[in-house]
Amino acid sequence: MNPARILGLIAIIIFSALMGFSIDNFPFIDWKKEVTIAEVANIALTIGLAVWIPYAINSKLDKHKDQKNEVVDDCKNTLSSIRQIKEKLSACYSAGVISPLDKDAVNLLFEDADNKLYNLDVYLEQLFGSNHGLYYNEIQNCYNNYWNFVTDSPLMGSNYTQIDLDFNMKQIQLFNNLEQAFRKAIMRIHAS
Amino acid sequence: MEIRDNINIAQDFTKRPGARYVYEGDYSGELFLDTLLRPKFESAVNNQYILSIELDGVTGYPSSFISGSFGVLSMEKTAALVLRHINFISSSPTKIEKFEEEIKNPKSRPKKP
Numbered sequence: 305m306n307p308a309r310i311l312g313l314i315a316i317i318i319f320s321a322l323m324g325f326s327i328d329n330f331p332f333i334d335w336k337k338e339v340t341i342a343e344v345a346n347i348a349l350t351i352g353l354a355v356w357i358p359y360a361i362n363s364k365l366d367k368h369k370d371q372k373n374e375v376v377d378d379c380k381n382t383l384s385s386i387r388q389i390k391e392k393l394s395a396c397y398s399a400g401v402i403s404p405l406d407k408d409a410v411n412l413l414f415e416d417a418d419n420k421l422y423n424l425d426v427y428l429e430q431l432f433g434s435n436h437g438l439y440y441n442e443i444q445n446c447y448n449n450y451w452n453f454v455t456d457s458p459l460m461g462s463n464y465t466q467i468d469l470d471f472n473m474k475q476i477q478l479f480n481n482l483e484q485a486f487r488k489a490i491m492r493i494h495a496s
Numbered sequence: 497m498e499i500r501d502n503i504n505i506a507q508d509f510t511k512r513p514g515a516r517y518v519y520e521g522d523y524s525g526e527l528f529l530d531t532l533l534r535p536k537f538e539s540a541v542n543n544q545y546i547l548s549i550e551l552d553g554v555t556g557y558p559s560s561f562i563s564g565s566f567g568v569l570s571m572e573k574t575a576a577l578v579l580r581h582i583n584f585i586s587s588s589p590t591k592i593e594k595f596e597e598e599i600k601n602p603k604s605r606p607k608k609p
Contacts, residue, residue: 408512411556418590448597455558460514462521 375427376490382420383486386447389413389454390479397467407460414451421447432496439489446482453478499583500545503532506553513557516564525564533565537573540581549595551586557594566595567602575600 389410396402421444428436454475458464505513509532510523517526540547551557570578578599584592 404512408555411512411554411558413556415556415588415591418588418594422588422590448594451594452559452603455556455560456563457515457517457520457560460516460520460558460560462514 371431372493372496375424375431376493378420378424378427379486379490379493382417382424383483385413385420386417386450386479386482389417389450390476393454393467393475394472397469397472400466402459402465402467404462410454410459414455417447439492442485443482443489446478446485450475450478450482497544497546497581499548500543501536501540502548502550503536504550504553506550508532511554513554513561515558516560520560523561525561525566525568528561529565529568533569534572537569537578537581541573541577546581546583548583548585551584551591551595552588557591559594559598562595562598563603567598570599570602575602 392406392410392413393402396406425436425440425444428439432439459467459471503509505528509528512523513525513528514521514523516524518524536547566578579596582599584595586592
């Protein structure tokens with residue numbers, strides 16, 4: 305043990321002895337030396353509650369906040385996946401050609417998006433219970449509109465090999481509607 | 497009613513479902529309806545059993561394919577009858593919802609040759 309620590313311990317012992325002596329001989333207060341078990345329990349309970357209640361509330365709030373952040377991250381990831389479809393179609397429009405492999409890629413991206421949306425709905429239900437539709441329904445409707453338009457004829461027809469301007473503009477507009485629905489849901493989740 | 501027949505779309509038809517009508521290209525919904533779905537469905541109705549349809553294993557289902565097959569079948573036979581005699585199997589509940597939604601609310605499209 306180093307000398308500084310030994311001096312510190314001596315100082316604490318002297319200070320404690322002085323405190324004990326002062327309290328025992330305090331001139332204005334007559335200390336009542338007898339305490340009952342109920343009084344001790346009462347004080348312990350009061351201190352315990354004072355410590356536990358803020359801790360429990362903060363812990364619950366933090367947990368809920370973590371869950372909301374996770375769902376918001378899921379929203380962003382799902383939107384990123386669907387954005388790949390929009391970008392793929394825009395690239396095909398710019399290239400002036402869409403091949404059968406490009407169409408396969410679009411269908412596979414929709415498959416992936418289907419699964420991500422399902423998982424998102426499950427998480428929202430876990431977080432908001434029967435109110436999950438408030439956050440999910442608009443996303444689902446906009447997604448269905450986008451999927452219905454993009455994978456309808458004429459794009460999926462074998463003879464359709466070039467994306468025209470009208471198709472590209474419409475798919476971008478429907479994607480933007482979907483993006484807005486995601487943003488609204490994220491704002492609602494944060495505000496809940 | 498018990499399941500007595502099945503269609504695995506990836507194995508029995510294609511892994512790349514196409515557009516709505518035959519004239520639009522390969523593996524259309526119309527071709528699937530005419531060659532597989534309608535005959536098996538009618539047999540299921542006549543003999544009072546359920547036709548199971550396995551949806552997994554394909555690159556994805558275009559809305560045109562679903563509409564040209566199950567949507568048309570629903571308009572011909574009614575949604576209630578189709579849903580009573582068809583059971584969809586998939587690892588993705590969202591995929592099943594798309595098929596059931598089309599059967600409940602079939603989108604009719606003009607056939608332009």
